Amino acid sequence: MKPVFPYPTLLGDVGCEVVSVSIDGKPLPYTNVSATERVVALHQSGRAGWEEATLNVRATLPESELSDGPWQDVICLATLTEKATNARTTARLRPASDGSRTGSIILSRALHLRRATLSLLVIATVNSVAGRLVGSAEQDWYVDLQEATPVRQREIDIVEIDFRDGPHDGLRPYKESSWIIETSGDMPIVYLNTTAVEGLMEVLGSRGGNPTEKVLREMAASQVAQDAWTAMFHTAISDLDTDEDGTPVMPTGWRESVLRQMLPDVLPGRQLTDALYEINERRTKGFGWSELQTGIQYAAGRRAQISKKLATAVRTIDRTERNTD
């Protein structure tokens, strides 16, 4: 949602780029910085006991618009934040010779846990009010402290484990189940049971094989996916925070991306914030909760491509039968 500002703000694009990173004074290989994904992976520095990382940042502002417009005392500020640790560090960027603005911001390891967000703000005096936010970089950068390779979208963890005799006690009650989904943590985990169905792991893990095997693999995978989407959606809406006036706040992390993807299918034709509000109402008041299940089931099925895979499966079997006739 774009906020509305009661004063003139920048129209032109604000760009932000991490030019280089150094860890405890030594340069981090550039493979750990992904400009397309806008992610910096600090974890793979090979240095376990590092203390601080310096991010060298370059920003490009719509300079001609700035100089012609009603803005004075323009300041370009880089901020480094993380929800989990309530950390907030800022650094001012200074004009460089090539017209961009550059500077460095220090990420202290003691202040960050999983992933820090690097944002860029443009601040100016407008109508003699100082400190107004007049623009910001369209997309933030992420700095991962626990990720080996820079990936923007975190995927689901898939763990193959023996439910009955494996090391994970919590899974024992589900020993007859082929898979279960756990969504309570920072990342959803799909536990695949290596012992419930003999040969299932081989089918799921193999590539190629005969058409029937392929069909089986696809179907099993999409069923796992549907379960996962359903479970993730329910978890994401079950613990919504509300702000002071009771409006639900979009959660963070995977919960956010699940909601953003599924809400348009669960409650079609509604703005994201409205949909969130509606869902929270129904969940807390109980009204229309059961009707919602159809929408959730549909949205999860769509994500898991159930219909598409079923159609392929039916055709494959049809073809195999005709060939054997």
Added chain:
Amino acid sequence: MPRAVPFDVPPVLGLLPDAVVAKHLSRGMQSGQENPPQAALRKASTPLPDDEIRWRTAPIRELLDVAMTRFDDNPTAADGWLAPRLHATLRMTRAEAGDGRLWNHLAMLVAPDYVAWRHKRAEIAQSSRFSGPHYTQCFSRLWWVAELFRDGPDYRPVEVACSVQDILNTTLRLDVIDHRPTAQALLAVFKSLISSGVPRPGDHVNAVSSAVNAAGSTLVYDVLAPDNPPLVEDLQDWIADVAEAPAVHWDRLPEGPNDGRVPRTAIDVLVSFFEKLLVEAPVRRRGRVSTPEDVGDSPQQSAVPAPREGVSLAKDLPSWMT
């Protein structure tokens, strides 16, 4: 006199995943009548290194027992006493405190009785007091209120922050207080508000907090009131000092890490701005009769409506589904 703990407390803190809490947190524990299933919880948790004094549970347990004795007639008042002392006893970085599993372990294995004692309303303490966001969980809210509102080594602002529960319940959740001068300026405004003796200071706290937060979306406080970068090395020294430091004093405030005070000028700039907001901010009248302590403690409605009875799915399922 510290009371006897009715269960076996693990000697060292550990990390306990959320899923395990969800599985083992019983109504009996929430009401303070049952002891935690120690064996299962210990098995599921990862202990922290026991050669580090700061992870020992005995000093924390002692503090909690003293708090329960001193404030037995008014558990809410224990927050202001405990927050700085817990922060100075359980010394760690924000990175370490950001791991919710540590707080789960403390609440489930070390002091479930304290959680129930402090947060029990009507029948039970909410499960989010055992495992929940940093501003809700029984112990993490105290540690974080001390961390976010201390002025370098000075814990006095923390006592102010704990004197009105709305500061813990509302202000602590806001992102704007991650900027230290903003946090200190808010407290300065709250302090004069409280000492002026207005009725229901909590309502004004909520109004100012929400006005400051709203104004923060168009005004960048970091620019209006620049802060100094934190002195991380001094913080690390203070954490390491815990090995030699004596146990915190029960009657005098402890000293926090000497990692830099908040610049006075920065606070002053914001105080005068926030005072203007205080005059303009609309104060919401509370409809129901309540003491400020109750707010945020009221039980939330059950999340999912209970299934209706008398309908069995099994018999109606078509044969291919069973």
